[in-house]
Amino acid sequence: MRREVPLIITSIAGLVFAISFFIPLLGDAQNRFSDWVSIVQSFAVWLGLLNLTKVSLEKITRKREGWQYAILTVVSLVIMLAIGMFDGFSGLAQDPPVSYREPGTNFDWMFRYVYTPLTSTMFAMLAFFVASASYRAFRARNFEATLLLVAGFFVMGGRVPLFDLLIRWFTDYPLFNQFADWIMTYPNTAGQRAIMIGIALGIMSSSLRIILGIERSHVGGQ
Amino acid sequence: MDISNFLAAVLTLGIFSFLYKDNPVYRACEAIFVGVSAGYWAIVFFFDNLQKKFWEGVFPPDGSAGDHLLWFGAILGVLMLFRLSSKIGWIARWPLAFIVGATAGLYMITYFVSNAMNQVADTMLSLIVVNDVTGSIIWTQTIGALVVAVGVISGLVYFFFSKEHKGVFGATAKVGIWFLMITFGASFGYTVMSRMSLLIGRMSFLFRDWLGLIG
Amino acid sequence: MASTIATILLILVGVSLLYIAYRTITGRPVERRIVFIYIALAVALPLFMTLPAPVQVTPDVERLYDALEELRPGSKVLVSFDYDPPSAPELQPMAVAFMKYAFKHDLRVIVMGLWPQGPQLANLAIEEAMADQEIAAKNLEYGVDYVNLGFQSGNEFVIQAMGTQFKRMFPQDDRRIPYDSIPLMANVTNFSNVDFVFNLSSGKPGTIEWVQIAVDRFGATMGAGNTAVQAPQVYPYLRAKQLHGLLGGMSGAAEFEKIVEEPGDGTTFILSQMFAHAIVILFVIIGNAAFFTERRKQE
């Protein structure tokens, strides 16, 4: 029961999506299933939220390392939820209804001035890490790595007007820009395509195993 | 300098302080980030999906007949929440199985069609590209076509696992790895470009939107 | 004034790199925080400079432009915002330039998002485009000339269901107006009723999923703007004509701004981008110089 039901669900859902590509009649079933996927995904997001709350509360009650920060997490989570819920439901009660994230709402303010700087800056730090890795780690240690770095150089210097400015004294022709474009259009396309075809076959075989029930790690089996 | 931008700047600098070293200010900002982003996602999914699509789908506000099959989605979704319990957590595998199956079915065909067949079709190209009007060979495109053909074939040979890389086959695979390296080089350059852009965005926020130093 | 100071400082930064090179090659590499300072300066200082960077429009960008030029006034364009704020420095300039182009050429724009943050970023882009005088003079009307359908969860399954019926995934738009009451959507049921799809993407779901489902299953015509991280991976689609044009990263944004004659952030930022690349290239060279010196010593 614990294994079989999920396996059957997996197979039915998988078959409907795979076969409907060839048999248009299954289109309706496929659209229904898409509706359900969409709804289940929302619940998955809420599951994540409940999980985060649970872990944070545990951390706080057991005074584990960094529990003070967990309080901050829970508080900011509650504030965000409260603002969103208030804006959402009060907006719905208006006639005509107003979306919770129309420009000018508190939720939109939180998005612009709290969420955006935090998430953007988190990822902007990567620029620093790339720079220090380029100084301390990227080495032309063998032929392959050399090829990679050289191709990288031409793309980096050619895609922005860097190398072309350096040769401005000799020619106005955007030589490096053209070369970078050539690398992207031909060798890069060829390499990506080889990788793509390989991955497509890999996905095909793992999907097939899942649909046929040969692969059952997602239902907790071997 | 308004209070909104000031707050945003404080949060920005708080995260950046990690670059000097891990410190309480960074960890506080990080904790706020985790909470705010979880809250943001939950609200958006609640109103745009659960409230708008599911609830108003089942009970349309204009009083028309609802689509009651949407309940199946909601039931599967609720089963998902059972994962929080260790005793009956196994039941969360049902919705998971549904998602895994649907994704497998969709991917199996879409990847095969778009990433394999259509790419193979486009690689079946003429190695000699001729100008339709004059009938002369266009050398740049001819060389390009040759590069694409050789690159795809040798790359595929490199990812062939059931034959040893020896002789002609091995030599082809060797060419394949060179192509892959140029490809990764291109990705390398582009990834560096991307990462730098992220920082430019933050810097421009600090100097332009917050401090107003740039016009 | 600020420009002159910035230029002088940048020259100083360049000169001091020589010292770093010397230290590194003699086996005393600097610590990473010094490297951090360099990259910060290389990105920040050019923002104060007014040097024009000669942007060269590449064929991939031209292809998108040509595809857009083919669209007659009144054509319906579906624009999907599939990215979040971190990728905005690259994609927002593309979005703004695209919106300005579309509004000026009387294309009717249907906005949506597969990422929860998408519709809000779309609002920002529309806000900025509307600030343009020529566009403001047109008095564009929400629901008739453009509409924001909002976000829907389900990733690529949203595209899949939209293949039959948009309304299925977007029963109301982002402003809570029922689909059937939006004049712009009156004759739009699915992809067969829109003339062009434009996708701004920084990952999954994004351009790859749109090509796989909207283009290869439902026959949409599509162009895309991608973050530079993702762009190399979609080149094969471009060659196979599954995509009509691609804007890749900040340089793609700057090129697009140039070709549609709407200079914006992409054009402003390209100078910083250039200096940042220069610093990275120099650091790789310095590091490798040290690496080879040491290797020679060992032999």
Place this chain on the structure above:
Amino acid sequence: MKRPPQKTTRRIVLLALLAIAAFALAVPAQTTDPSEPVADTLLPDTSAITPSQAPAPVPSVTVKDNPNDNGGAIRITWELSPADTAGGLVAGYNVYRADSETGEFRPVADAPSGTAFATDNRVENGKDYYYKVTAYSQYIDAGEDKVQVQSSGQVYGPVQASWQVFNMDRLICLILVLTVSGSIIHFIRKARRGGAIYVRKIGGIDAVEEAVGRATEMGKKIFYIPGIQDMNDVQTIAGIAILGRVAEKAAEYETWLEVPVSKSLVMVTARETMKEAYAKMGRPDNFQENQVHYLTDDQFGYAAAIDGMVVREKPATIFYMGAFFAESLILAETGNAAGAIQIAGTAMPSQLPFFIAACDFTLIGEELFAASAYLSGEPRQLGSLKGQDVGKAIFLILIIVGIIFATLNIYDLSPYIKVGQ
């Protein structure tokens, strides 16, 4: 494959699920929208036509069922109006539909100028419909409103929409899907029966022994990082399979192998794997649970913690096998600065370049899965690998034949392989 004990329960559940699926199939979804078109408020009354401003009508119209679909759609194509030229009078076309030749025509579709087709997606299957296409010009009146002036339009029809059982455009695709699927299943079964399946040597795997040996010589630790994804990611699973092999070597050489992880489930699995490996090498007592330890779920927190460990303990060898994201840079950089030998393997396309540039050996994409299949000897993985190779062989042959035919100008085969609308 063990047979489950409760056969009856299984049957009941199966029937129930099939019933649900059948229900979902049978209840007509609202794909056909029988509600009347809503657009009539937008378009002006056709009686208001001023003939002098109206563009010339379209010369001819064709209406037919939209092919290869689930029904509910009719494709309307027409010849452009003679006035549809650059700078001409035509601003666009409107398509009207009625249930009978003399019935009320309501707008159902529109198209910009220069476009000669539209699809009406709101029809019912098996019902007669009549269509009319008009060209219109547009001007702004004194009240700054847009006003459309329409041409006359002839009635065409009747036409019916219908659904098709099989999408014939996709026949070759189906044949290829079945061929590749069939060979994957065939080789999995062959491997299960104990048939030998050859996997070529993979560079990075040979380096494992050398790397472990070096750590032993130097008397230093080995770190093994299985990525930041959970056990549901195939890359993590492959990473854990390779960990088994590394652990065997470490047990043999009696070198301390440490596995910091970022997911608790990965911790449990990694412990099991290592325990087995140590037992296999006859040294079960040498394994200690704290060799595998959980750090944090947080991406950068995890990277920072490993960063600290590497700087303090200066391991001789570091393995990165699994799914990596932006933290790959920080990890590889620190390891490199600490002078460790680094062996990486991942299928994340955007992280591969950094690993190749910063590590001594890198398993590229599929090589990670091949290595894991080879090391684990699992029939499922080995069979799939071989089946996928059959797919690659088919594609290689198609590409080569296609190139030869195209280059010699014999025949263009690509339209047969291309799938699309």
